[in-house]
Each structure stands twice: as structure tokens, then as C-alpha cells.
Amino acid sequence: MVSSPIQNVRGFGDVLPSEGPAWAFVEQTFRRELERYGYAEVRLPIVEKTELFSRAIGEVTDIVEKEMYTFIDRNGDSLTLRPEGTAGCVRAALQRGLLHNAQPRLWYSGPMFRHERPQKGRYRQFHQVGAEAFGVPGPDIDAELILLSGRILRALGVRDLRLEINSLGTQAARQRYREALIEHFQAHSSTLDDDAQRRLHSNPLRVLDSKNPAMASVIEAAPDLADYLDEESQTHFQSLCDMLDGAGQSYRVNTRLVRGLDYYGGTVFEWISADLGAQGTVLAGGRYDVLVEMIGGRPTPAIGFAAGLERLVALVEAANSAPSAPAPDAALVISDDSLQSDTLALAERLRDELPWLHLQMPLGGGSMKSQLRRANRSGAAVALIRGAEEAAAETISVKYLRDDLEQETVAIGELPKILSALQANRTGQY
Known part of the structure; x- marks a missing residue:
């Protein structure tokens, strides 16, 4: 009896030889440009202790609640396939002493895993390149990282992108804003969907991220984060804007731009393509000055970004900017x-x-x-x-x-x- 051919697991795709040149072009371009800016490669394990992600990402997030591939190993330990790279990079930098009297700049690449509905450009096993910079508190590193990411995208031949930036402020500023958001959404609780109701008190900023059209008017009428920033946050953000202006980098301030993970605060940014529909973000990042302390280290300023390779490969193929595979001599x-x-x-x-x-x-x-x-x-x-x-x-x-x-x-x-x-x-x- 002939057995039926075994198929791949849904959401776990193959990269075929015909796609290889575009993937290699994207990966090699990231490596070249990151190294030009002084970032050193770190290779991180795919499996980490579950506690790392629940502590860093936040218990009340889709990733931790719904999307992580978590299992108990033979020793009874709860382990998780990494859903993102920043927490593992911080864990490695802290554990290996890279943060001791230093300002390391690190980058990594590889597969990440989230159990979500597969769609164009989004898979359960997906690939990211990430860059993280530690120990620099000022807006200069924010500006350089944004300019670096833009240089990478231009080198890939990706065009028609827009840069959006925002400041999430200090923890104190965000706390005041959280209280204002809760008060606003509670006054319109009948229009909130189940996800928004669940997040209202634990992570109200995520409600702003909802794509539910029934909530659009309520979200539009919500308080503006910019009105709650303290002087420290305003000064930092204005200095960043001045640096981007001086470098000739165009951008749009989007006060509704937030991050889905609990550890972000201060500057956040996204590069967005109109060619990818509703899921148009191709590279995103921001500051996470509290994360090192959350994982067990001393307070350390930090900022980073991550880019999904599947989406970038799709844009590179559409732009026909990757070199062809070399023919034999x-x-x-x-x-x-x-x-x-x-x-x-x-x-x-x-x-x-x-x-x-x-x-x-x-x-x-x-x-x-x-x-x-x-x-x-x-x-x-x-x-x-x-x-x-x-x-x-x-x-x-x-x-x-x-x-x-x-x-x-x-x-x-x-x-x-x-x-x-x-x-x-x-x-x-x-």
C-alpha cells in the first residue's frame, strides 16, 4: 500500500530554491549595513524558559495568552519557542556580562514562532532580523537606529515607504494616560468588543491598536497621548525630531502609534508599506528602558527594531531588486x-x-x-x-x-x- 505524502504543518512554510536569491539578498543586506554601523551578531537559542516571555512581554497580551508554543519538557520545566527576539537578546546580554560597563550593539536573525491565523506575509514560523542597542539614554541613538533602518530598506530597493514615529513617554506619563484612557473607554463600554473589555484595565493602550471598525469612532475620540507627556519626554522626542529633520529624513508623528508589548516606553517607530494592505508594517522598533530591569538586571536604557523577512522578501520580489542566482561559469x-x-x-x-x-x-x-x-x-x-x-x-x-x-x-x-x-x-x- 502506498502511503499518502506527508504535508508540511500549516503555517510552517518552505523556502524554495527559486526564492533563495531574494532571501539571501535581504539577509546579506541587513548583515552588511548593521556591521557598517558597529552592530555585532549574536546567535540566540530558539527555546527559552517561558518565564522570560511572560515576564517581559506581559501576561495580558495576545502573544502570551494565545500565540506562544509552550510545552513542558522531561524535567518538568515550562519552555517556549521564542515568539520574538528582544527578550532573548536582553537575557543573553545580561547573563553573559555584555552590559557591564559597556554599550553593546547587537543584531540577530532567525525563526520565531506564534500560533496565529496564517495569511499573506504572516506565518506561524516566521523569520526576523533584529537589532538592539544598550546603555545610551539620549535621542541620538534613536535617530541613528531609525536612519540605519531606513538605509537598509533603501539598499533593498524597497520604495514608497512612510516612517511614523511617536513617544510613549515615561512610565509616569503613561500611567496618567492609562487612567485617562480607562475613564474614556469605560464611558463607552457598550461599544467595546470582548478583547477591548478584557484589556481595558490591564493594557488599555492596546485598545488603541484595535482594527475593529465598530470601535473606530470611540478610538478616534480617545485622549491624545501627546497631551500627557511630561517635559522630559517632550524634550527627548523634540530632539529626535530635530535630528531627523537635520538628516533630511521625512516622517509623520502618529500619536496613535503604540507597541503591543509591555516593555516599550519613549520613542516608537514603524516603516509602513502601502503594498502590503492592512498588515503594512515591514520594520518596527522603539525604546524599552525598563526591560533589562524586568528581567533581573540593573536599569539600562535600550532601543531596538525588528523586521519580518517574509514581508521584505515579498517587497523585494515585487520590486525585482534582488540579483538573480549566478549562472555557472x-x-x-x-x-x-x-x-x-x-x-x-x-x-x-x-x-x-x-x-x-x-x-x-x-x-x-x-x-x-x-x-x-x-x-x-x-x-x-x-x-x-x-x-x-x-x-x-x-x-x-x-x-x-x-x-x-x-x-x-x-x-x-x-x-x-x-x-x-x-x-x-x-x-x-x-
């Missing part, structure tokens, strides 16, 4: 299988001598005609043909597949020189 073609072993050895010698060489072997056999078809379809610049006559004379025939040149037969010893000259002439085309 050359493809070997043989007249019969008796030459396979000797040709394999020749291929390895060529790769030793020419480390840049992308060389395709005639694996799987087939006629010379079919091998030449495969070589041509691969985009190879030349086919290197070996028959019994060439093998005996220690020569090889060079057939040019992309240039209008006559086929020529050369000594094996001349082949590296010919391939190097060909590569030099074709740089930038393949």
Missing part, C-alpha cells in the same frame, strides 16, 4: 561514462586553482546533445567538451554558449588562463 560535457572519473578529477583541480569558479559537472550521464542542452539552460558561459580524442591528447574543446566565438580546442594546462580571461570579460553579467 562553465559546464563540463563528456562523450561517454568511461570519462566520468577522470573528468571529476579535472573538475576538482580546476576548482582548486580557480576558487571563484562555478563549474557544473555532467552528473547523471546522458548523450552529449542532452548535456549541451542542460549546459545551455543553466546559463553557463561555456561548455567544456571532452571526448575520447580530447582525453587521449590531454586537450578540451571550449564551446562558447553566450558569445559569438568559434569553438576551439586547447590544452588542459591552458584552461585556467582561458576561464580567468573569460570571467574578467564577463564580470557584472553573470
